[in-house]
Amino acid sequence: MKKRMKILLNGIFKENPVLILALGCCSVLAVSVSVTGGLGMGAALTFVLVCSNVVISLLRNVIPSKVRIPCYIVVIATFVTLVEMLMEAYLKSLYDSLGVFLSLIVVNCIVLGRAEMFASKNGVVDSFFDGLGMGIGYTMVIVGMSVVRELFGAGTLLGVRIIPEGYQLGILTQAPGGFFLFGCAIAILVAAMAKKGKKFEPKMGCDGNCAACGTACGGRKEEAK
Amino acid sequence: MTKEVFNDYIKPFVVLVVICLVVSLLLAVTNSMTSPVIEENARLEAERTRQEVLPGSTTFTKLDVDAAALGIEEAYREDGGLGYVMTAGYKGYGGNVVVTVGLDNDGKVVGISANVSSETPNVGTKAGQRSYLDNYMGLTGSADGVDTITNATYSSTALRTGVSAVLRAFDTVKGAN
Numbered sequence: 001m002k003k004r005m006k007i008l009l010n011g012i013f014k015e016n017p018v019l020i021l022a023l024g025c026c027s028v029l030a031v032s033v034s035v036t037g038g039l040g041m042g043a044a045l046t047f048v049l050v051c052s053n054v055v056i057s058l059l060r061n062v063i064p065s066k067v068r069i070p071c072y073i074v075v076i077a078t079f080v081t082l083v084e085m086l087m088e089a090y091l092k093s094l095y096d097s098l099g100v101f102l103s104l105i106v107v108n109c110i111v112l113g114r115a116e117m118f119a120s121k122n123g124v125v126d127s128f129f130d131g132l133g134m135g136i137g138y139t140m141v142i143v144g145m146s147v148v149r150e151l152f153g154a155g156t157l158l159g160v161r162i163i164p165e166g167y168q169l170g171i172l173t174q175a176p177g178g179f180f181l182f183g184c185a186i187a188i189l190v191a192a193m194a195k196k197g198k199k200f201e202p203k204m205g206c207d208g209n210c211a212a213c214g215t216a217c218g219g220r221k222e223e224a225k
Numbered sequence: 226m227t228k229e230v231f232n233d234y235i236k237p238f239v240v241l242v243v244i245c246l247v248v249s250l251l252l253a254v255t256n257s258m259t260s261p262v263i264e265e266n267a268r269l270e271a272e273r274t275r276q277e278v279l280p281g282s283t284t285f286t287k288l289d290v291d292a293a294a295l296g297i298e299e300a301y302r303e304d305g306g307l308g309y310v311m312t313a314g315y316k317g318y319g320g321n322v323v324v325t326v327g328l329d330n331d332g333k334v335v336g337i338s339a340n341v342s343s344e345t346p347n348v349g350t351k352a353g354q355r356s357y358l359d360n361y362m363g364l365t366g367s368a369d370g371v372d373t374i375t376n377a378t379y380s381s382t383a384l385r386t387g388v389s390a391v392l393r394a395f396d397t398v399k400g401a402n
Contacts, residue, residue, distance in 0.1 A: 067237040089262035
């Protein structure tokens, strides 16, 4: 159980998909203008991530490595389409506010990244927790950023006016404000980790460091040919 | 056939096909469950928009007009004789800008609503804001006198073209059953 907890927390802090791995930034920057949108996007992505991780982990011994990417994309696209149809039917206003970014979860690098890096090499339960942790990590970042952007950029929170009209930093709702805040969020997380004495070593996937990795290429023998 | 040929060429093919078949089935089931709800939502939404643009209206009857020739999408007559509601969609920057216009019996614009969800947020969507739409209120005959929005030219031009088409179509629609 301790190991599972570690996998879960890994996605939230140490390998936070957005702030440390810098994946899926596009949707974070675009959707974090409103808290409702941020929550909806976070929930949708977490659902897709958990489901696709579980299914890909179940199929990891069946899928030949030659066609693994098409298989992952098909599985991921299925869950995204499911979420899309259900959301359009039952949560129309959220569906409208997420717009094209909902469909774009298909090509969100976090989902494909976790399928390739984790789910295809680990058991079902571990993959479930990895998906959940990564999803929570993503949701925390997007909600955190959207709280700041909506509160100071538009003066509202969940659509309720908090700061009177005329005292807003309009730039926060625009793209430059998003980038600025994104940079600040990364800096805060890195500083917090440095304070705890943890050395900050961003890793791009496995970094090609085969010596440090016992499992990665075990099932990929035919690629080496 | 050797085992190697099977593993290299046949198995990947079979696995991918099976996965695709299974998910197609899954999606077909979900679609059959959700599509009636989605259509019902769209219908209610359209009805709400019609009621919104024609104050005091309740129910509508769809008119049988040659919409394509008139450059509009749909035309409705209010059942209580309050006026008409027409929709028209023209290409903006990202997709169609669909405008719903309420007209009284003299062909005067009494209400207008626009769907600009396919336009660029905070840029093209300005064309759908109340402050801009109000410029069209009270117009008859032509919408050419209304200015488009600087830096949202595509979106606002599409909107104006839609309103113009509706105003031009008014006489034909009024004569129709």
